[in-house]
Structure formats: structure tokens, C-alpha cells
Amino acid sequence: MTPSRRTALKVLAGGGCAAAAAAAPALAREPKVAPPGAMGMLYDTTRCIGCKACVFACQQANGLEPERDPSGLHLAPVDLGARTKNVIKLYKDGPRMSYVKAQCMHCVDPACASACMLHSLQKDPKTGVVHYDPSYCVGCRYCQMACPFGVTKFEFDKAAPKIVKCELCRHRVKGEAKKDARGFTRYASGEGPACCEVCPREAVVYGTREELIAEAARRIEENPGRYFENRAYGLTEAGGTQVLYLSHLPFGLIGLPDLGGRGVPHVAYSIQEGIYRGFVAPVALYGALAVAMWRNRRGAAPPAGGEGVPS
Numbered sequence: 001m002t003p004s005r006r007t008a009l010k011v012l013a014g015g016g017c018a019a020a021a022a023a024a025p026a027l028a029r030e031p032k033v034a035p036p037g038a039m040g041m042l043y044d045t046t047r048c049i050g051c052k053a054c055v056f057a058c059q060q061a062n063g064l065e066p067e068r069d070p071s072g073l074h075l076a077p078v079d080l081g082a083r084t085k086n087v088i089k090l091y092k093d094g095p096r097m098s099y100v101k102a103q104c105m106h107c108v109d110p111a112c113a114s115a116c117m118l119h120s121l122q123k124d125p126k127t128g129v130v131h132y133d134p135s136y137c138v139g140c141r142y143c144q145m146a147c148p149f150g151v152t153k154f155e156f157d158k159a160a161p162k163i164v165k166c167e168l169c170r171h172r173v174k175g176e177a178k179k180d181a182r183g184f185t186r187y188a189s190g191e192g193p194a195c196c197e198v199c200p201r202e203a204v205v206y207g208t209r210e211e212l213i214a215e216a217a218r219r220i221e222e223n224p225g226r227y228f229e230n231r232a233y234g235l236t237e238a239g240g241t242q243v244l245y246l247s248h249l250p251f252g253l254i255g256l257p258d259l260g261g262r263g264v265p266h267v268a269y270s271i272q273e274g275i276y277r278g279f280v281a282p283v284a285l286y287g288a289l290a291v292a293m294w295r296n297r298r299g300a301a302p303p304a305g306g307e308g309v310p311s
């Protein structure tokens, strides 16, 4: 972002937030909660060996052409992109290192869906999966600006470009839900997210959010001292996510941003409500929304610090 654009956003933000803070002493929108059948994934850095089987399985399952790294020598995606819905990155902090899987977090209160004027991005009321329907998309990329995890990507090189992001392999998951031998929810199609099915170490597993929270608690209890803060990332961050992380390193060191406990749409809605109640000019509304986005972008840490993993 250029300094002038940053300055403009700061000025707009200051005015918008001041107005909102003065006019909105109480929140008008209840925080969202995950639906009872919310599906998600649990990723555990301590089990991941960086084999990238999940990356290639994701590309195959989603019919995506493999991406080359910047050298052009390796078929190794270095970050999420228009042909990569799932990537493994390497984060280093002195002698400490960690592989980290990145894909859509399937937020409980998704900023991308909230920013999409045409409802191309929506949260499934039953599974909570945040899915995309390109038939309504006009390519405004507001969803890209709004996502606090830097997940949504755009097909700049296509004549009819679409947004690209993980949809939890919903095209593979069909039929009635039932429990498998280990107590995880599975669907009649027998297929789940490709990344989870190929992982040789159960570093990424699929289930309902409740099952995954219980699995995270089990791993923490069975391995004292192994996990940062003895908790999973995503329980509360940004209003909660359906993809949860267990990590041996501090979350901030593996690109998981500190976003507080409220969803971005929840914050933005509260600001809007305050402005309208105070009869402040619409320009202040845009200023307030701009700062929500600006703060959001500043907190979007995933691409920083991580490296691509060579093949």
C-alpha cells in the first residue's frame, strides 16, 4: 500500500471510528455461533512432516493445474494462489521451525461473505462451510480485501476470472452423516477433504468442530508441554473458525494473526449501527469500513515469514 493511500485510510479511519465510538455505546448485533453440524479440520504442527501430500491431493481433487515456484524448476506452490487452495509453508525462528498448512479457515462469522454484495460467498447453514458461487461474482474482490487470513485469491490470468479458495472439498462430501469407528462424523459418499484423507500422520483431520475441539483437548492432555498455551487457535480468534490449529510454536510465529475475539463483520456492523444512529454523513461510514479493512489487512500475517517448501 502506498503512503498516501495509507494516510488517507488513517484519516478516514480516525473520523469514522471517533464518530462510531461516540454514537454506539452498545453492540447491536449478536456474535455468530457455529451451526451444530459445523464441519472443519484440525491441523497439528507437531505431527506435520512437510511431505506436501495434502497439497498435491488438493490440486487433484479440485482439478487445479500445479503451480511452479518462482525459479520455475519445481512444481512447488510457495503460497496460496489462483491455482493453490492449500499450501504447506515453513516458518523459522532461530533454531526453531515449523511446517504450517494454510487454506480457508471457514470462519464462524466470515468477513469474505459479509463483504460480498452479491452473496457469491456464503456460509452453509448446516455445515458452516464457506462456499463460492461464481455465477453471481462480478470480480470486485472486496472479499479478498476483507479476509483477515489473506486466503481468497483471484484468477488474474483468465478471461472470465473467479475467486479461488478452499471449500472444504464439499463436492466430495455427500449423503447422510454418520460416525466412523473412531467417533468422527463421516458422510455416506465415504469421501472427505482430500488433504485429510492422504495425510500419513493425521496432522490434519476432518470432523465436526465439536469433535475436533475434543480431539485437540485429548492431544493436549496426553502430551503435557507440547503445545503452545495448551490450547487450539481458532476457538475464539476472529469470532471463531472451523479450522483449528495446534502448534508447538507461538501462533504469531507461524503466521496466525492475533485478531481478538470478535469477527470482522461483527466489528464493522457495530460501527455502522453507531453511525446510522448518530445521523453522521455516509462518508463517515465508508471511513469506518475502510479502517476495519485497513486494520484487518495489517493483521493478515500468514504470507509473512513463511517460506515455500521445496519438492
Ligand code: SF4
Pocket: 104, 105, 106, 107, 110, 111, 112, 113, 130, 146, 147, 148, 149, 150, 151, 152, 165
Ligand atoms: S478465512 Fe477468509 S476466505 Fe475463509 S471464511 Fe474466513 S474470511 Fe472467508
Ligand code: SF4
Pocket: 057, 058, 059, 061, 062, 085, 086, 103, 165, 166, 167, 168, 169, 193, 194, 195, 196
Ligand atoms: S479441504 Fe479440499 S480444498 Fe480444502 S485444503 Fe483440503 S483438499 Fe484442498
Ligand code: SF4
Pocket: 047, 048, 049, 050, 051, 052, 053, 054, 055, 088, 099, 101, 198, 199, 200, 201, 202, 203, 204
Ligand atoms: S500431508 Fe500431512 S504431514 Fe504431509 S504436509 Fe500435509 S499435513 Fe503435513
